[in-house]
Amino acid sequence: MEAGGAVERPRVPERLQRRDEERLRETEKRRQDREAKTVEEEKSGHFRAAFELERAAIEAALSGEEADGEPLEEVSARVQRLQKLLNDSMMFLASYDVRQAQEQLSRLQASLEARREQLQPKKKFTFKSRKKEGAAPSSTSQPAEPPRAKEIHVSHCGLQGLSGQALSMEAQEIRQKDVLLTQLRDCTVTLPGSPATLHIRDLSGCRVLSGPVSSSIFVDNCRNCVFAFPCQQLRTHSTTDSQFYIHVTSRAIIEDCRGVTFAPFTWSYPEMEQDYELAGLDKSRNNWDQVDDFNWLAKDVKSPNWSLIPEVERITHWN
Numbered sequence: 376m377e378a379g380g381a382v383e384r385p386r387v388p389e390r391l392q393r394r395d396e397e398r399l400r401e402t403e404k405r406r407q408d409r410e411a412k413t414v415e416e417e418k419s420g421h422f423r424a425a426f427e428l429e430r431a432a433i434e435a436a437l438s439g440e441e442a443d444g445e446p447l448e449e450v451s452a453r454v455q456r457l458q459k460l461l462n463d464s465m466m467f468l469a470s471y472d473v474r475q476a477q478e479q480l481s482r483l484q485a486s487l488e489a490r491r492e493q494l495q496p497k498k499k500f501t502f503k504s505r506k507k508e509g510a511a512p513s514s515t516s517q518p519a520e521p522p523r524a525k526e527i528h529v530s531h532c533g534l535q536g537l538s539g540q541a542l543s544m545e546a547q548e549i550r551q552k553d554v555l556l557t558q559l560r561d562c563t564v565t566l567p568g569s570p571a572t573l574h575i576r577d578l579s580g581c582r583v584l585s586g587p588v589s590s591s592i593f594v595d596n597c598r599n600c601v602f603a604f605p606c607q608q609l610r611t612h613s614t615t616d617s618q619f620y621i622h623v624t625s626r627a628i629i630e631d632c633r634g635v636t637f638a639p640f641t642w643s644y645p646e647m648e649q650d651y652e653l654a655g656l657d658k659s660r661n662n663w664d665q666v667d668d669f670n671w672l673a674k675d676v677k678s679p680n681w682s683l684i685p686e687v688e689r690i691t692h693w694n
Contacts, residue, residue: 419472422464429457430479437486447491451553454483455571455590462608462625474669477610477628484572484593488553533574537562544568546586546646551653556583569650573604584642584693587622587654603642603693605656611635618684622661629681630669638684639663642693 436450461468461476468476533555534542539562544554546568556564557576566573566585573588578597585592585604592604594611605622611629621627622640629635639661651658664683671678 418464418467419469422460422468423472426457426460426476426479429453429460430483433457433483434486437483437490447487450490451487451571454480454487457483458590458608465625470667470669473628473667480591481593481610484574484591488574533557534559534562534564546650551589567644567646567650569653573606575602586644586647586650587656589654589656601690603640603690605640605651605654607656618690620690621663622656622658623663624657624660626662626665626667628667628669632668632670633680635681636684637663637666637681638689641689641691 433450433453458480461480465473532549532552536558538560541563543565549566549568549570551569551571553572553574554566554570555574556578559578559581561580563582564584568586569589570585571589573585573592575583575592575594576596578600580599582601588604588606591608591610592606594602594614597614598616600617602617603620608625609621609623609627611627611632613631614635615632616634619635619637620640620642621637627637640663666681668678668680671680
């Protein structure tokens, strides 16, 4: 007891004080984690509700009896906006939700293509071609005109059923259109311009160079190919031993693929800056090395189905 009758208060041991501080920090961390989880769940719930509502509306529009061509273009724009909603939401969505949404978007794209084919009469698409001469043609020059133009019947803007040729489509031909490349063998295809979407199917030994694509690129059942393009979303299915030089603003997705490799997009042509603006792509945001493999579930081990192209092996001159 101190002089004057004052009672000395016992001092709290430093060890107990540190324990209390650690307990308080842990309590605060758990509180913040709960809040973050709640916010994430709220965002996920909002996404699912908005996505499902718009998906149902698009399906209803596709099943309508309207035979005018313009409504289909509006439906295509709505599908693109739905894809953008998914791209912007991937950071807080679970892998299962992303996969389900992508599968639904793929079905919508297939329904849109089927509806367009049903409503629009098939028409002849004429393009110029010349025999492939080793390297890809210069992006600033046009292929020499052959004695006669080859004609194929397609319901989409695009190229189909060709072998061993150097092919090119003009910017005005593909401007904000859905472009389909299918059943090509040992061809080089250059697309200087800005398509709305790009569908690539059943290609072998081909090289495809495209300008900025406003929304999605779908690559299916290709082998031994080289692709170069900028886009919002890339989804690749059943493709083997192929190289991708990409600028992608979301994360690329592969499924049932093996031996696919990635590098930054390096192709260029004089009007590319304007086409980037037309496509609405952010040049400062490129996730070329961020790839999600839907066949590889281990989070702490990288998928063996894809890899990065070493710098010394990357293509830098495309002409």
